[in-house]
Amino acid sequence: MKLTELKAIQLAELFSALSDASRVRIISLLMEGEMSVSALAKELKMTESAVSHQLRGLRQMHLVRARKSGRQVFYSLEDEHVSRLFSLGLDHVQHG
Amino acid sequence: MKLTELKAIQLAELFSALSDASRVRIISLLMEGEMSVSALAKELKMTESAVSHQLRGLRQMHLVRARKSGRQVFYSLEDEHVSRLFSLGLDHVQHG
DNA sequence: CTAATATATGAACAGTTGCTCATATATTCA
DNA sequence: TGAATATATGAGCAACTGTTCATATATTAG
Numbered sequence: 001m002k003l004t005e006l007k008a009i010q011l012a013e014l015f016s017a018l019s020d021a022s023r024v025r026i027i028s029l030l031m032e033g034e035m036s037v038s039a040l041a042k043e044l045k046m047t048e049s050a051v052s053h054q055l056r057g058l059r060q061m062h063l064v065r066a067r068k069s070g071r072q073v074f075y076s077l078e079d080e081h082v083s084r085l086f087s088l089g090l091d092h093v094q095h096g
Numbered sequence: 097m098k099l100t101e102l103k104a105i106q107l108a109e110l111f112s113a114l115s116d117a118s119r120v121r122i123i124s125l126l127m128e129g130e131m132s133v134s135a136l137a138k139e140l141k142m143t144e145s146a147v148s149h150q151l152r153g154l155r156q157m158h159l160v161r162a163r164k165s166g167r168q169v170f171y172s173l174e175d176e177h178v179s180r181l182f183s184l185g186l187d188h189v190q191h192g
Numbered sequence: 193c194t195a196a197t198a199t200a201t202g203a204a205c206a207g208t209t210g211c212t213c214a215t216a217t218a219t220t221c222a
Numbered sequence: 223t224g225a226a227t228a229t230a231t232g233a234g235c236a237a238c239t240g241t242t243c244a245t246a247t248a249t250t251a252g
Contacts, residue, residue, distance in 0.1 A: 003124040008117040010189045011182070015120075018111035020210075021104040028097040028104070037229060050211060052230055071219045071228045081188040086097075086107070088184055092177040093106045116240075133199060146241055148200055167198045167249045 017061055018085060022046060023054055030064060031083050034076035113157055114181060118142060119150055126160060127179050130172035 003011075018024055025044055029035055037055065041048040055075055058064040065078045077083060099107075114120055121140055125131055133151065137144040151171055154160040161174045173179060 003121060005117070005121075007186070007189060008120045008124070011120045011185050012115055012117040014185050014188060015111045015114035015181075019108055019115040021101070021108040022210080024104045024107045024111075025099060025101075028099040031097040038227095047212075048229070049213080049231085052228095053210075056230075068218095068229095073229060079192070081192055085111075085181065085184055085188070088181055089107050089110050090103070092110060092181070093103060096175070096177050118240080134197095143242070144199070145201085145243080148198095149240075152200075164199095164248095169199060 017063055026054060027082060027086060030075060030077050034074040036072040036074050113159055122150060123178060123182060126171060126173050130170040132168040132170050
């Protein structure tokens, strides 16, 4: 598998999105459907600030999308790529 | 997707293995077949020490296996799980 | 045996990460 | 309008990461 340095960096950045337990749990919740920042914070027992900071990173990587409604912002997964990675990783963790 | 905290941590650890460009490139080379530490170092233009340190981490996660032959140690992927993750990630990076 | 080679490993250090805290902005409510 | 609510964001900081450097161990060559 010949790989340019650029692609290696891009791949590493993609996997970095899932390299933290908080982000993994955020993504696992978003796989069920969209959720507001405060709902995520409550469910994950994290401050809204911490959740917001993580969502910012995921947004910048185009892994999640934000939809504003009133004073709430609802986040959802931008496409199925991340959930596919997530599921394959989960397979490995469970059996494997 | 309901997820225990333990599984979230395990998933994050798995993805952490691929969250660094050096490790991504090491794994991409091992997908071609086994290689010695010095061969990896030469190909990746890294010191043998840096490569060895990274291989240690991958070994502890049971993602690579070591085979000693004389004074060289040949590393190879322990199973296809990582290469599947790698390939799926690469898909995302290329198109998508 | 000694010297050279291949790898492993600990310490140290710079860079990064993820959090909290304070504050800013935007929206709704009274 | 002013107070309350929801989110975003920058600064600061402790913890973690990946590298280099020095050194240790193991194997082979002479």
